[in-house]
Amino acid sequence: MRPSALDPLFAPATSLDGIGDKIAGLIARLVPTDLTNRPLRVGDLPFILPHSVIDRSRRVAIAEASNGGIVTLTLTVGAHFPPPRGKRNLPYRVMAFDESGEIALTFFHARQVWLEKVLSEGARVLVSGKIEWFNGRASMVHPDHIVAEAEAYQLPVIEPVYPLTAGLSAKVLRKAIAQAMTRLPQLPEWQDAAVQQRLGLPSFDQALKTLHDPGRIEDLSPEGAPWRRLAYDELLAGQLSLALVRQRTRRLTGRPLAGHGRHVAALLKALPYRLTPSQETAVAEIHADMAEGDRMLRLLQGDVGSGKTVVALMAMARAVEAGGQAALMAPTEILARQHHATISRLCEQVGLKVALLTGRDKGRERKALLERLNSGEVDIIIGTHALFQEGVDFADLALAVIDEQHRFGVHQRLAITSKGNAPDILVMTATPIPRTLVLSAFGDMDVSRLTEKPAGRQPIKTVTMPLERLGELVGRLREAVAEGQKVYWICPLVEESENVDVTSAEDRHEALSQVFGTQVALIHGRMSGSEKDSAMASFKSGQARILVGTTVVEVGVDVPDATIIVIEHAERFGLAQLHQLRGRVGRGDKASSCVLLYKGPLGEVAARRLAVMRETEDGFVIAEEDLKLRGEGDLLGTRQSGSPGFQVARLEFHADLLATARDDARLALTRDPELRSDRGEALRLLLYLYGRDDAVRLLRAG
Template sequence: MRPSLLDPLFVPVTSLDGVGPKVATLIEKVVPADLTAREARAGDLLFTLPSSIIDRRNRPGIALSAEGAIVTLDVRVDRHQPPPRGNRSVPYRVFVHDDTGEMALTFFHANATWLERTLPIGEHVVVSGRMEWFNGRPSMVHPDHIAFADKAEGLPLVEPVYPLTAGLHAKVLRRAIGQALARLPGLPEWQDAELMRRQTFPSFADALRRIHNPADPIDVSPESAAWRRLAYDEILAGQVSLALVRANVRKHVGRALQGDGVRIKALRDTLPYRLTSSQEQALTEIDADMAKPDRMLRLLQGDVGSGKTVVALLAMARAVEAGGQAALMAPTEILARQHFSTIGPLAQKAGLNVAVLTGREKGRERTGILDGLENGSIDIVIGTHALFQEAVRFRDLAFAVVDEQHRFGVHQRLAITAKGEAPDMLVMTATPIPRTLVLTAFGDMDVSRLTEKPAGRQPIRTVTLPFERYDELVGRISDALAEGQKIYWICPLVEESEEVKLTSAEERHAALRQEFGLRVGLVHGRMSGRDKDEAMRAFKEGKTRVLVATTVVEVGVDVPDATIIVIEHAERFGLAQLHQLRGRVGRGSKASTCVLLYKPPLGETATARLSVLRESEDGFRIAEEDLKLRGEGELLGTRQSGTPGFQIARLEFHADLLEIARSDARLLLTRDPALESERGEAIRVLLYLFGRDEAVRLLRAG
């Protein structure tokens, strides 16, 4: 059970004064938590941190206030000038002066009674807001604060600036955050005293108060002691929960998976190429893990086209030789079917029975597959998350492969392992993940890396091209089609949108159809699974030769004879994503080209991003650069999917805390595996506070 101590923070935000259902919906848009499954709670507001401050300490006097500056002025009210009756377009002006000069306070659609009460003639008041100058005359439009001089000490001189959304006023959000802070109960200290001293960390409550009530710009910097304290709390909660998952996984005793080597030999003999040395190295590590009685939990990182699937197939074959079954789970139907088309023929030659199971298999076909899994006649099943539905039962699931792990959270890892008697698990990702992030997201795993491309693969030439040269590009594609090449054309949107002036996939498809006729196909995420597969098959078989697509083709889609990829509005994509997309070509023996089509002028980050991509094909270097340019949440695609993306920690500032938290978590759980000591109890509070309830449940299940 969650400690009752935390109850004041777990009430809905609608229980705060001034927050009705409408405001709550707006607050949910700015609160950083993953709220897909629930409404926002008061505690979420504590972690909605300011991005900057407004400094109202500048008091230069009217005549010395610079254009656009935020100033605070001590003035006397001279006269009111309401708009002419019936003409609402003219603003209401209140003229004021100080020792240096006169200015107008300007209000549109004003309430005259309220202004007369707030700014009485002859009264000495303090106003704060942005200064504007028209034709040499100073003005302040809708001051942010107005107070009588004798009551002005309550004015916030340093104000935090929070992320907002249309319709949500800064004052409303600030008031709600203030109420949440006031509800913060006295919490036990979960951090090690020596670490606090070394890092000069304030207490949890002091850190929150310092950031939400800043006295100086440094207080809202991610590098301040207060922000680092909260970042460490969040990272530690993550590392403790990963360590608990790992302990839980290891607790279910695995088994040694060793076979006679017959299937493995048959498979290797059917491969049309030799494995690279890094594939062999990864297999050696995986085989060693499988041979032990402990459960395997290993991450296989390999750049696009480095041959992860074959490594996974050989590992699955070993599990089948040992008398078990294996499952490969992919994040999308397209990918599951593609793995099936790659793995199926090889596996069959080696005498392995492989099936595919997604949401699309229905009726008799589905029943046949479910029966085959239950009676053990199917050795390997490939599918989407449909594999962990209740109805799916295995005779003996000994080995599970999860593809593109960052699309699956820790709880899904647990769900699939529940399907067998503690199956070994191999997680694959084609997103090259910097070492710091491997610690964050996969602290519970051992890691193998594939660093080479299979023999015969050509490097990909990457060029940047401004939109002005679109016609030239179409001419070049016409030549490529005449030579029998295949082309991907990637667009950022499915259909045209009013807000964003970008060419949509549907629009580009129509334009290219006019140029190249029926040879142009279209695939995007809103199409049904069957239509997507049909479009991919037509492209693979050469019925269409240009495929206009959104980023659904980003991961794993394999058409070896595609040699050109055009990425439209390349400046809109992140580095890791551009690198993934580029990896759709260069999969055969022909030289390939990636064209980054951009709309000038480019901002500084976009320029840096495109030039990194032009210079390098090394996914790990690209990932490190991407981390510097964008921060970790975007890189793992986690801002959307709520895996290890952080609310508070920013890895570009706090990477040093990861190592400390990892060893802190391991040491803590070695000494106190059930978190029953005084610090252990406090750590439980921390886990609940950061939404790591599933980790606490593991303790109970233990």
């Protein structure tokens, strides 16, 4: 049960005055958490933090005010000029003056009675807003604040500015947040006193109050104490929930998986190349983990093409040697089929039985496969999330390997855990993740890193080219295709859009088909599985030489003889995504190139992104640059549980707090595994407050 102290914050936002369903829907767009499965709550509003401030302390005379600046003027009200009868579309003007000159205060659709009351002729008032000059005359349209001079104390000197969305006014949002703030209950302190003192953090409610009612501009800085307090709370909640998952997954006692070594040796012999030093290290770390009595929970990080699948295969072979089964789960069907093609070829040579299970398998075939899996006849099964649905039963699942970890959150980790006798878990990602993010999303895991490219891989030459030179590029591709080369051409959209001025995959496919005829294939996410398979097969076989597609080819599509990739409107893609896409080429032994086609003029960030792509192929360098350029935002491609879509924390400012939060969370659970002490009960409140209810359920599940 959720602690009753939090009830006021979990009430629907529509219980606040002036907030109906429509306004709640608009405010929900501003909330940084995922609200797809629940309505907006009162407790969401205080976490909508201001992005800047208006300083209304600047008091000047009319003549000194600069065009477009926000100023506060002390005025004497002069004459009123309402619009003529029947001309409601014309503005209502009130002339006012000070010793330096005159200004027109302009109002559209104004109520005359109200204006005559707040701006009565001859009154002395303070007016604050944006001033504009036309032909030497000053004007202020709809001043933000009007107060009598005697009530100057009512004017906010430092006023927070909130993010807005179409249809929602700043006034309505401010009023809603102010109401929500009055509902904040008195909550016990969940921070460790020594940590709080060392970091110089205020209390939770003091931090929120300062951010929504700042006394100084510095109060709103993400690097200031109030914001750091809330960021640390959020990071601690995240690390605590990861530590609880780790505690729960480890508590289901693992078993030592030590094999006879013959399968692993035979696979190594069957490989057409030697493992790289970092692959050898990763295999050794994984095998050592598997031999322990505790369960393995390890993240294998490796850049595109660094050979993660082979490392995973060595781990799966070890699980089979120890008498168990292994499963490999991929995020898409294309990738699952590709893993199956690669792995089954090698496994056939050493007598390991491999099967493929996807959502497409139906009827008798599916039933027969599930029976073979349940009887233990299948050693290694490869598939999509269909592997962990009801009705899929293993004889003895000893190891689960998950590819592209950022697409699988905490729930999925637990679903897998329930499938076997506490299987070891190895997760792989080709998204190069900066160290700080590894800590935030995977604080419950040990990490292995693959740092080299496999032997024989060629560097990829990356060039940038403006769209104006498209004709020249197509001419060069003609020569490349005539020589037998294969080309990926990536577009940001599937079909033409009225809102975005970019060429879609369908349009580009049509345009290139006029030049290259049937040598151009098309692939995108809206096609059926069989249509995608057919497009891929035609590209792999060489019947098609150019594959036009969207980012559906980003993850794991493997055509070793593709040597050129063109990314159209490269300025619209993030760095991590550009890097993933570029990794589709350079997989064979021929020199490869990546052409980044852009539409100028480029903004500062887009120009830097393209420059980084030209300068380096190192995914980890690229990831660190990406973090600098756009914050942690959506770095991992999705904002699900298990990836850092933070409400308050911004890793470009708060990364230094992560390690402290992880140590703090682990220590708290070592001292109080069930969170029953006074601090433990307070930490439960923190978990609910930051939407980590799953972690509290783990405590209850024991």
